[in-house]
Amino acid sequence: MTYAIIGTGNVGTALARQFARAGIDVAIANRQGPDSIQPLVDELGAHVTATTLQAALDADVILLAIPFVAVEELAKTRADWAGKIVIDATNAYGVSPQVMAGRLSSDIVAKAVSGANVVKTFNQLPAALLARDPAQDGGRRVIFVAGNDETATTSVKDLASRLGFSAIVVGRIDEGGRLLHIPGPLVLHNLVEFPLKSAS
Numbered sequence: 001m002t003y004a005i006i007g008t009g010n011v012g013t014a015l016a017r018q019f020a021r022a023g024i025d026v027a028i029a030n031r032q033g034p035d036s037i038q039p040l041v042d043e044l045g046a047h048v049t050a051t052t053l054q055a056a057l058d059a060d061v062i063l064l065a066i067p068f069v070a071v072e073e074l075a076k077t078r079a080d081w082a083g084k085i086v087i088d089a090t091n092a093y094g095v096s097p098q099v100m101a102g103r104l105s106s107d108i109v110a111k112a113v114s115g116a117n118v119v120k121t122f123n124q125l126p127a128a129l130l131a132r133d134p135a136q137d138g139g140r141r142v143i144f145v146a147g148n149d150e151t152a153t154t155s156v157k158d159l160a161s162r163l164g165f166s167a168i169v170v171g172r173i174d175e176g177g178r179l180l181h182i183p184g185p186l187v188l189h190n191l192v193e194f195p196l197k198s199a200s
């Protein structure tokens, strides 16, 4: 599996930090080009490489850390999304109810990247928490994951686990995934899972 992060802002940088910490190779891109990302890459080390948007979209797994309103424009820059896994870390903040028309933001993302399997995760915690070591006091920070395709969802769950999170699948986008959409009840909770202690 190859991984790419689109977006070098708060969330893109936070998650690039986790890939670097976990020793998993990831490419990262923005509209300004690789040179603008070089200082981050220099800081994070060999597992994080700066690339172009076009090259990043060739990855097997593409993590969207861009404004929700930018997804449609980005999606049009790739002709064929079939077979891709798209991790939707966006939130539709500030988008009018008229534009949303009762739809879940991840369904709008899925329509834009038609053919790809969209998995929603990493959207529910502030970037400052996403950047922190998920290991805390002997436990692991919880991240919720939702997706309609079981294989893609499991793959993203496994990635989140390898990044150090306690990844919990909450079902399909239109089921448990609803709880991950702002202002859903699973948004903005810093939960830590601890191993069960055996009774003695």
Ligand SMILES: NC(=O)c1ccc[n+]([C@@H]2O[C@H](COP(=O)([O-])OP(=O)(O)OC[C@H]3O[C@@H](n4cnc5c(N)ncnc54)[C@H](OP(=O)(O)O)[C@@H]3O)[C@@H](O)[C@H]2O)c1
Residues within 6 Å of the ligand: 006, 007, 008, 009, 010, 011, 012, 030, 031, 032, 053, 064, 065, 066, 067, 068, 070, 071, 073, 074, 089, 090, 091, 092, 093, 122, 123, 124, 125, 126, 127, 128
């Ligand atoms: N901030 C948080 O705490 C937080 C937490 C969870 C989820 N989120 C969600 O995560 C997403 C990113 O948030 P953020 O705070 O990281 O935003 P941000 O700091 O403003 O960064 C946005 C990034 O997206 C890139 N971008 C913008 N338009 C693009 C386009 N059309 N194509 C490709 N790249 C584009 C920007 O690159 P350029 O330099 O090229 O403009 C920038 O690197 C949003 O959807 C937000 O709702 C945010």
